[in-house]
Structure formats: C-alpha cells, structure tokens
Amino acid sequence: MIVESGTKAKKIQQYLGRDYVVEASVGHIRDLPRGAADVPAKYKGESWARLGVDVDNQFAPLYIITPEKKGKVAELKDAVKSVDEILLATDPDREGEAIAWHLLETLKPKIPVRRMVFHEISEPAIRAAVENLRDLDHDLVDAQETRRILDRLYGYEVSPVLWKKVMPRLSAGRVQSVATRIVVQRERERMAFVTASYWDIAALMDAGAEASPRQFPARLVAVDGTRVATGRDFGPDGQLKAAARGKEAARALDEASARRLAEALQGRDLAVESVESKPYTRKPYAPFMTSTLQQEAGRKLRFTADRTMRSAQRLYENGYITYLRTDSTTLSDAAIQAARTQARELYGAEYVSPQPRQYTRKVKNAQEAHEAIRPAGETFRTPGEIAGEVDGDDFRLYELIWQRTVASQMADARGTTVSVRIAGSAATGEEVTFAASGRTITFAGFLKAYVETLDEGSDGQADDAESRLPELTKGQPLTAAELTPEGHTTNPPSRYTEPSLIKALEDLGIGRPSTYSSIIKTIQDRGYVWKKGQALVPSWVAFAVIGLLEHHFDRLVDYDFTATMEDELDAIAQGTQQRTDWLSGFYFGADQAAEGSVARAGGLKKLVGVNLEEIDAREINSVPVFDDVVVRVGRYGPYLERVRDGQSQRANLPDDLPPDELTPEVAEQLFSVPQEGRSLGVDPVTGHEIVAKEGRYGPYVTEILPDTEAPAESNGKKKAAKPKPRTSSLFKSMTTDTITLEDALRLLSLPRLVGTDPESGEEITAQNGRYGPYLKKGTDSRSLADEEQLFTVTLEEALELYKQPKQRGRRTAAATPPLRELGKDSATGKPMVIKDGRFGPYVTDGETNASLRKGDDVEKITDERASELLAERRAKAGTTKKAPARKKAAPRKKAEAKG
DNA sequence: CAGTGAGCGAGCTTCCGCTTGACTT
Helix, strand or coil: CCCCCCHHHHHHHHHHHHHCCCCCCCCCCCHHEEEEHHCCCCHHCCCCCCCCEEEEEEECCCCECCHHHHHHHHHHHHHCCCCCCCEEEECCCHHHHHHHHHHHHHHHCCCCEEECCCCCCCCCHHHHHCCCCCCCHHHHHHHHHHHHHHHHHHHHHHHHHCCCCCCCCCCCCHHHHHHHHHHHHHHHHHCCCCEEEEEEEEEECCCCCCCCCCCEEEEEEEEEEECCCHHEEECCCCCEECEEEEEEEEEECHHHHHHHHHHCCCCCCEEEECCCEEEEEEECCCEEEEHHHHHHHHHHCCCCHHHHHHHHHHHHHCCCCCCCCCCCCCCCCCHHHHHHHHHHHHHCCCCCHCCCCCCCCCCCCCCCCCCCCCCCCCCCCCCCHHEEEEEEHHHHHHHHHHHHHHHEECCCCEEEEEEEEEECCCCCEEEEEEEEEEEEECHHHHHHCCCCCCCCCCCCCCCCEEEECCCCCCCCCCEEEEEEEEEECCCCCCCCHHHHHHHHHHHHHCCCCCCCCHHHHHHHHHCEEEEECCCCEECCHHHHHHHHHHHHCHHHHHHCHHHHHHHHHHHHHCCCHHHHHHHHHHHHHCCCCCCCCCCCCCCHHHHHHHHHHHHHHHHCCCCEECCCCCCCCCCEEEEEEEEEECCCEEECCCCCCCHCCCCHHHHHHHHHHCCCCCEEEEEECCCCEEEEEEEEEEEEEEECCCCCCCCCCCCCCCCCCCCCEEEEEECCCCCCCCCCCHHHHHHHHEEEEEECCCCCCCCCCEEEEEEEEEEEEEEEEEEEECCCCHHHHHHHEEEHHHHHHCCCCCCCCCCCCEEEEEECCCCCCEEEEEEEECCCEECCCCCCCEEECCCCCCCCCCHHHHHHHHHHHHHHCCCCCCCCCCCCCCCCCHHHHHH
8 A cells, every 4th residue: 555644654554454565655756857957868859858748749748756756666666566456545636646646657566556545544444445445537637737737837938037037046836926926916005005094082981880890991983973984994095985885984083173072072971872782602713724723823823834834744743643734624523522522521511512513614626635633543632641742842733733623622602792882962062972892701612722813913803802891771871981082093904924825825725735835935035025023025026027927927827817727627637628628728829718717819838939029128127116216126136216317316225125115205315325435535646535335245445536527529439438446345354444545545556566477478467356366467367365465475476376276266175085995986987985074974986975874884885885875876966955046136135244 | 236367158047736854075
C-alpha cells in the first residue's frame, strides 16, 4: 500500500499488520521540469523544452522524476518486488489521484494494482477501505494535469513579460498575482480615501437609585427625526452617502452644533421611548481546517502562517493531532464522541450540545480529503496531560486546537440583547433621541471553552462581550448624568494581515491548504509585499506589475478566473469536457470562447506576443500618485519624479515608506531634501566646493562644479560635454561625518601616476575601485594590499607586483593537502581525493564535492563508493537552492543597511 | 540616480501543489 505521508504510513501499518507493506510516496514523485537543467538531453533542443509542455502536440507534458525523489522511487521499485498486489492509497482528491497515476506510470508493476481511498485514519475506516477498492479515475487525473499545465503556461509565459518590461526575476502566477492584487487594491483604496469628521454626544444615563446598574452609556442618534451620521454614513470620498434603500439619509453634526445641543440638554427630562429585547443565541464555530487554524493562530498567538504550519507538522508527526493540511471541518464519529465526553467531564452535561454536531460548511473548491484538524485518537488528551511532553509553540497550538474541537460539540450560548431608545427635547426646542444597547449572556455554553478573536482593525464585538442595562420600561423617566460632545473621524479600510489575506484567498477559492503559507512567502520574496508589524504593505514594484497585468492580461488577474477554472476542471473530471480542447482555448484562443470561460479569443500565446511588442515599459513603470507627481520604478528601486519649470525633478523614496503615506506634504519634503551632502570646504587650488555624500556604492566625496553655461556651438555641432566632477570613494576607515577637507583632497588626487613601465612604455596608475585599491596598467591590473599604498607605492614595487601572476581574491590560503587520494572517478575519469572541509570530510573530483555520509570511513572508503557519492551529488546539483539572489529592489534593504 | 579593473554573449530568472529529510564547502 502506498500513501502520501510517512506518518500516515506508520499509523496504517499498525492497523494492518504484517500482511501489508505500507510505504509513503512523500508527495508527488514526478513533475514538469523546472528549467533547462532538468530537461533530459533528448528533449533539450525542442522548442517547447522551456515550458515542459509540447503545446503543439495536444499539450503533451514532459514528466521527469523529481530529482530529490529518485531515491524514494528506487525504494518503492524495490518494495514492489516482494508483494503480490499494489494498493494506491494516496489522498482522495485531484492531486492524490494524479500521484497514484504517476506511481503507476513510474513503477510499471506487473502485478494487480487497485486504488483505495479513505477520509480518516482509524482502524475501522482503513479496514473498510481495503474492502472497497476501485480503479484509477483517469478523468480526475486529466483534470489535475490540466490544472498543472495551465499553471505552468500562465507562470512561464507571463513572468518573462515582467522580466523584460519591469525587472528580472519577477514572477506572475494564477495564485500569487491575485494575492498581490488584493493587497495592492486595498492600498489604492487607502490612498484614495478621504477622511471625514463628525460629532455626536455621548451620554451617561441615570435610571435612579433603585436601578442596577444605576447608570449606563447611551449615544445621540437622531435630532428632530433625522438620523445623526456615524462613520458608516460616509463614503470613501469623505462625503455623506445619499439615502439608500430602506435607509433615510443621515445628517452630520458639526462640532458647534454638538456643543450647543449638549448645552441645551443639560438638566432636561428624558424618557424611555422604547425597549426592544431579543434572544441572543450563538452556535459554536466549526472545528479547525488549515485556513481557520492559520487565521486564529495568527490572531490569538500572533504566529505567522509558516510558524503555525511548522508547529502543526511537529504535532502531527508525534501523534498529537490529525492531518494538518485540510479544507474539511468534518469530524469522525469517534472524534465527536471524544469531544462530547471531554466537554461533559470539564463543564457538565448541560454544556454539551443535545445532538452531535457535524459541520458541513462548504468552502469554495473544497476537496475534503481529510478530517478537520483535531486532537488525535479516540479519546483526547487534555493540554494538562501533554504539558510534560510538549512545550512552547507546539503546546500553545495544541491547546488552541483542543479548545476549538471540544467547543464545537458544546451547547449554543444563550442570552438577551436589548435596544433602548430614549427621547427628550432640548431647551432650544429640538427633539433628540438617544440609543443604548445591552447584551447579557445567561448561558455561556461553548463560549466557556472558546471565543474567536476579532481581526485587527475590525470594529465588531467579541462574541462573549457583555454590556448590562438596568430593567427599563417604556415611559420611564431618566436624567442625563453626563453629556459629552465627541468628535470622530472615519478610517480607511485596514491593510490585510496574513490571516485576513488567507481568508480573502480562501473565500475566492484560490490556493490550497498546503500552499497558503507559501503564497505569503512568495509575494514577500519577490518584493511585492513587505510586512510592517502585522500589516502587509505592497511595494511600488507591485503597483507596476499589477498595473501591467490589469491592463494587458486582465482576464488572468480577474478574481473569478480561478472559480471559472475550477468549474471547468470539474467538467473535465466528470468526463464532459476534453482537456486538450480546453487548454487549446486557453493557450491558442477559441473561435467562440464560451462566456465566462478561461478561454478567450486571442489566447495566451498571442497575447504574450502582442504585449511584448506593445507594452511601453516606461509607462508601466510610472505610477501616478497625485498632481503631476509620479513614482517611477527604476532599476535601482523606486524614486519620485515631477516636472517643474520644464525641468524633471527627482527625489529618493525611502524604502520603508508605505505608499498611502506618500502625501503631497511628504512628497514636497522629499523633493526639497538637499542632495548636496556635507560640505567640507573649498579646494584652494580649484576653488570648487568639496562635499561628502552617501551614494549607491557607499560614502564618497566629490566636488561641486560651478554651473558653466557651456555656450552651445551655434553651427549645429553637439554641445561640449560637461566636465565631470572628480569623485572618490572613502577609505574603509573614514566616514562622511568625520572626513576632513585634507583627506578629501588627497582622495580626489587619485588616480596617482606611479610611473611608466620601462618595457612597454605604458603608464601605471594607482586607484581605488569597486574591489579596493589597485594598480592599473592598460588593461592589466593588480590589487594592492591596503588603501594607504595608493599614496606610497613606488614604481619598483609596482613592477615587482606585475611580475607576480594575478591573484584571485586576497585570502588565497595555501591549498590544504588532501586527507587521502583515491583512484579515477568512473564517470568523469578525473582523480578523486578526500578533503577535510568546514562540514567534515568530503570527496571531490576537482569539480563536484560530496560529503561523506554516516557510515563512510575516510580510511576505508572505496573508489566505487566515492564515485557513487559524486554521482548523487551531481544529480542534485540543479535542484539545490542557490543563495537567494540579491535583489536591488528588495524594499527593506536600504533601511537595514542604515540601521 | 557618482564611476570603477576587458568585453562579448550565452544562459538563467519564473508557475502551483503534494510531501519532509537532507543539505551547507
């Protein structure tokens, strides 16, 4: 039996015993090649090799065994030899069906193969599944393959457009581009938002000495029958909204009116106009699935999605919780009983829901292959019981999961909400109405065990919040103990956080449980989004990229794109739609693309071609902000630009300035920041001012040349080139704050002529460069040991240096002798040696290095074993992660460097 | 957007979803 997860395999092996061999595929074992390096030599020359999909031949995919899975596949092949039947028990969803098919294709077994599915890991469920085998569902496999190919075509065709038009290494994809767009849209709303201010009156009502509580808060809601405006009555433009259906228009109260009214109400009699009470009931929340777990752990524990998943993985592997990547809220019967038992023991029978609760909330595009995330086993261990074994993040996360699961089988919370209106007239004759509301919870039910936390910036009320009013009856007289005019302002919609973005994606049906945390990581790694505290802030590059996609690939970043795709994939899975037709419509265009189809006349291929020609990179990288101020996304990051008096003005844009904080005032200030740097004085020889500045390559000094109005040659000749100011980087020991004029003049005297090579007659100069101080003779250079030598090195010393061969790097230590010499590598024929490195002994043929493994002995290792290690290392060479590329656009870089 | 050691040009960057143990020179 082959399942996907190693932990699952172990568990199932326990249930089934020795008659079965349970193995894990550990996820997918084959995939499209990631890049040219993965493409087998046979296909290297093909025009479609870059995509890994032969688009002109029915979109035939080229599958390769994922390099890091080669060992796993070999193990499985070996295991197959000793059994008489194979059960493909991968997850019961689209991806699982595909993994099963890839296993079949790869293992090519000669024994019977059946498909087996189950939705929960318990002995009865597994035993039942073994008795109910079926065949592979090829339509479902087709649907997965179509999804895979669409994502590849989208990602690998659109990303190169971004490389050419915006910046190298950027990326676009069905999921990440929508995620980025959501964040950008929200920032645009914030930038366009106009704050409104309004006033009302807060009152403290007094119901008399008998009442309990005697006093309670109320707020002014109407004057002369017209509603007083609250924040909700204002639009994002700062204007009052017009009357909407079923809701009359409100009138905003200004400060003067509010103060005057409060004054006129002092000591006036008020009376209860109406009392309306309604029962309050609240059902428990569904048990956790991946998205809700990430959201609640984010809100309650402040974990990032990634941290939540790493902790959940540990809990899962050690048998504390069920599977962590799920979109289902279903509990097994045993789990429901366990939760009910625990609730009864902890809170009493009346706190348990009368009927077992099963939550069938359907998430868009849910595949429901697993159970909800819950404590593992048929009886739950309380947090107290595992406290000795588990701590830190894992303990806190387990506690959260346990509470939520137990609460899900508890009784509804019950109580009462009361709305009271209080009327009176002011001394000025105006009729006023105040409102007060209260909520009392008479039976806490599940709230005793678990209360969901509100999103940051939400103005809602927690489910267990109470506010008590005294017993009030219609007509009852009241007095206002306090009347306080209060000013308020409206707020722009808050930025997305990790939890709220995950929720937004989930609501759109975009992304899968296994990918939510990596989506967040991807959009950060690409420099599209950065975190400011909990908030996700889009970069200016994101504005440029999303602008490009919206204008030129609108369908692809449509929020309905994935939803439509899922419907059409379902049709493929049902066998009512052909995979090739569908892909052809998407890629080559359809003559009559169905309404709402991802296919469109034109098709992706043509669109990419047209856009590569037509998109104006300069326009795409200019984001208008206000007036004539534009943020331009350049090769070195974003900067501000505007035109004044026919001159283009530029200003640096701090990396950590969120787009919505770029107001006209801030921009004005940035434009006015003097670019001059610190003045050091005047060069006595030239009379030019010398300044020290911070540049792109670090601190440097330069001279300010007087504005020489170079008279243009009248007879059509080109203007004389402006003389360039002398510049020089500071030495390592200097800073712009402390450098003196004397030092600066010395620096500016470089390059220094050291002398002339008597052999070639070429001049040798000493200068400071990117890699430090060096000598230059024509095109031949030599590094100097230290900066001071720039001023002191003599011609003789220089000539001596030129006699030495070029040294690569200054730290060239003598090569360490090998620990042992071996024979020739069977693959390359090069001699192999064992060396001792920072991470222990390794074998090398001069090109490839491979660590010795546990059990390999330096003294006893054979040539065969060494060749094997080298071969394994070469196989993985293309797959290991390289050091993350330095990104000039990475928004936080400058700030870090300064800090 | 201060310019810097030779210069040219080929090759690479990139997607989404399944899974963790192996890796780093």
